[in-house]
Amino acid sequence: MSSWQATCDLPSFAPLTQDIEADVCIVGAGIVGLTAALRLVRAGRRVVVLDSQQPGRGNTGRTTAHLASALDDRFSELARVHGLDAARMAWESHATAIDLIAAIANDEAIDCEFARRDGYLWLAPEHDSDILRRELETVHAFGWRDVEALDEAPVFGGPCLRFPGQAQFHPLKYLAGLCAALVRSGVAIFGNTRVEGVAGGEEVVVTTAQGHRVRSGAAIVATCSPICDLFAIHSKQASYTTYAIGLEIAAGIVPPGLYWDTADPYHYIRLQPGADGRDILIVGGEDHKTGQADDGERRFDALEAWTRARVPAVQQRRYQWSGQVFETLDGLAHIGPDPGGAANVYIATGDSGMGMTHGTIAAMMLSARICGEASEWQQLYAPGRHPLRAAGEFLRENANVAAQYADWLRPGEVSSVAEVAPGAGAILRSGLSRIAVYREDTGELHACNAACPHLLGSVAWNHLEKTWDCPCHGSRFDRRGEVIAGPAHTGLRVVDPRTLR
Numbered sequence: 066m067s068s069w070q071a072t073c074d075l076p077s078f079a080p081l082t083q084d085i086e087a088d089v090c091i092v093g094a095g096i097v098g099l100t101a102a103l104r105l106v107r108a109g110r111r112v113v114v115l116d117s118q119q120p121g122r123g124n125t126g127r128t129t130a131h132l133a134s135a136l137d138d139r140f141s142e143l144a145r146v147h148g149l150d151a152a153r154m155a156w157e158s159h160a161t162a163i164d165l166i167a168a169i170a171n172d173e174a175i176d177c178e179f180a181r182r183d184g185y186l187w188l189a190p191e192h193d194s195d196i197l198r199r200e201l202e203t204v205h206a207f208g209w210r211d212v213e214a215l216d217e218a219p220v221f222g223g224p225c226l227r228f229p230g231q232a233q234f235h236p237l238k239y240l241a242g243l244c245a246a247l248v249r250s251g252v253a254i255f256g257n258t259r260v261e262g263v264a265g266g267e268e269v270v271v272t273t274a275q276g277h278r279v280r281s282g283a284a285i286v287a288t289c290s291p292i293c294d295l296f297a298i299h300s301k302q303a304s305y306t307t308y309a310i311g312l313e314i315a316a317g318i319v320p321p322g323l324y325w326d327t328a329d330p331y332h333y334i335r336l337q338p339g340a341d342g343r344d345i346l347i348v349g350g351e352d353h354k355t356g357q358a359d360d361g362e363r364r365f366d367a368l369e370a371w372t373r374a375r376v377p378a379v380q381q382r383r384y385q386w387s388g389q390v391f392e393t394l395d396g397l398a399h400i401g402p403d404p405g406g407a408a409n410v411y412i413a414t415g416d417s418g419m420g421m422t423h424g425t426i427a428a429m430m431l432s433a434r435i436c437g438e439a440s441e442w443q444q445l446y447a448p449g450r451h452p453l454r455a456a457g458e459f460l461r462e463n464a465n466v467a468a469q470y471a472d473w474l475r476p477g478e479v480s481s482v483a484e485v486a487p488g489a490g491a492i493l494r495s496g497l498s499r500i501a502v503y504r505e506d507t508g509e510l511h512a513c514n515a516a517c518p519h520l521l522g523s524v525a526w527n528h529l530e531k532t533w534d535c536p537c538h539g540s541r542f543d544r545r546g547e548v549i550a551g552p553a554h555t556g557l558r559v560v561d562p563r564t565l566r
């Protein structure tokens with residue numbers, strides 16, 4: 066079963082096969098990279114985009130595409146950590162991002178099903194209605210006056226807040242439209258081109274795995290999790306795997322809208338119009354830290370059971386998929402100069418589950434900065450910030466990462482390669498090493514050292530996606546050990562399976 070977006074075809078691009086020059090080199094062709102490329106080419110810059118896969122194959126191809134200016138980590142919490150003015154700026158930046166997506170879709174004639182919706186935050190049964198009261202007081206205090214409290218949330222019942230002016234769209238139709246607009250404007254997009262090095266300076270040099278170089282005046286590392294930073298940013302954000310399902314439902318039963326609750330992890334729901342009088346109810350949640358659980362089917366089933374208990378009219382499950390989100394300490398993205406100090410290198414990361422709007426904010430801010438313009442949101446999203454009032458969260462997340470290194474002392478999951486079933490992966494101990502072993506359905510074995518090339522976490526098997534996932538900062542590798550997602554930018558070290566018992 067695939068994701069609901071997978072029905073959309075995106076263009077493919079050939080790899081980079083020579084050294085080239087540009088004004089700006091963008092690494093990563095998700096919503097951040099492609100939106101930034103459009104802003105920059107419209108500002109007259111020569112832009113090159115490189116992607117290790119193809120546009121839209123990262124988390125933008127897995128989003129449930131709520132376009133929200135209502136922060137899911139809640140404005141009352143943001144106001145506690147950063148003050149009321151910061152909460153107002155966060156709201157304004159996300160609302161501006163939604164407006165920009167609407168404007169780009171309109172200007173470039175992108176048929177991406179953009180539609181305005183109301184958003185509803187309703188109270189999880191275990192929570193006190195004080196949560197909603199505090200949230201309403203905060204948004205009214207900073208000026209979002211038309212948010213209102215309702216006694217009965219549509220569909221889910223119980224007290225809720227209604228946030229007007231939210232939206233939804235089809236993310237891959239949007240990306241396909243962005244690609245077409247970029248190609249028309251002369252932007253060079255290269256697929257299957259993995260970047261291994263980003264060296265900052267007056268001239269930024271981006272080096273690909275094939276050894277080609279792009280020389281430019283600036284680079285945007287738009288790889289969702291930055292591949293240019295070893296530690297600074299990854300100690301301030303955490304990688305979570307989140308799950309989503311699409312259930313058929315007769316049209317008209319669930320009113321169009323974005324819905325989410327106060328639970329932790331929370332549930333996020335919206336309606337996708339379907340064909341033949343049937344809509345798709347998209348339901349997400351069941352998050353866990355990447356690489357720290359391997360029970361995806363149970364989580365899909367839990368989402369379905371949770372939905373059936375509340376919306377008994379849902380019919381069969383048509384879609385299911387998972388992906389990653391990067392949670393920051395304060396629920397705001399990290400957007401700005403590389404905190405490692407590489408000159409003219411910029412990052413956009415820490416989507417906090419709101420990567421469609423955070424990604425569009427990043428594209429606005431970074432393109433403006435590269436063009437020499439200031440942004441009033443610069444401090445709010447600065448990658449170097451240390452929110453002191455979120456210190457507890459910082460300690461909790463980093464203690465969790467430190468605990469993952471204990472895996473190196475644990476025995477293997479199998480004691481010989483013969484125990485690895487076809488289509489399965491398992492960790493085998495070989496002396497002091499842990500070996501990630503995968504057996505193809507044909508019986509062929511692949512083996513790699515389980516040490517993640519980022520900071521030596523021990524990868525774990527994800528049988529749903531058939532990937533090796535790192536429990537420390539969320540790097541992911543395919544079943545043969547090739548890197549799919551950073552912060553690692555190289556694969557696992559291959560081991561000859563004939564040397565294993």
Ligand SMILES: Cc1cc2nc3c(=O)[nH]c(=O)nc-3n(C[C@H](O)[C@H](O)[C@H](O)COP(=O)(O)OP(=O)(O)OC[C@H]3O[C@@H](n4cnc5c(N)ncnc54)[C@H](O)[C@@H]3O)c2cc1C
Binds near residue numbers: 308549
């Ligand atoms: C199930 C799910 C539901 C979600 N729901 C929502 C939602 O409702 N609303 C919302 O706003 N957000 C949501 N998100 C979050 C959102 O999808 C992401 O935050 C967003 O797509 C990130 O966009 P991006 O451009 O930063 O990264 P990506 O889309 O991941 O793009 C990064 C690109 O970089 C490329 N890349 C990686 N490494 C390299 C390298 N070394 N060299 C070259 N290229 C490289 C990848 O191939 C990829 O194409 C959801 C996420 C998931 C998984």
Ligand code: FES
Binds near residue numbers: 536
């Ligand atoms: S992602 Fe950091 S150690 Fe693996």
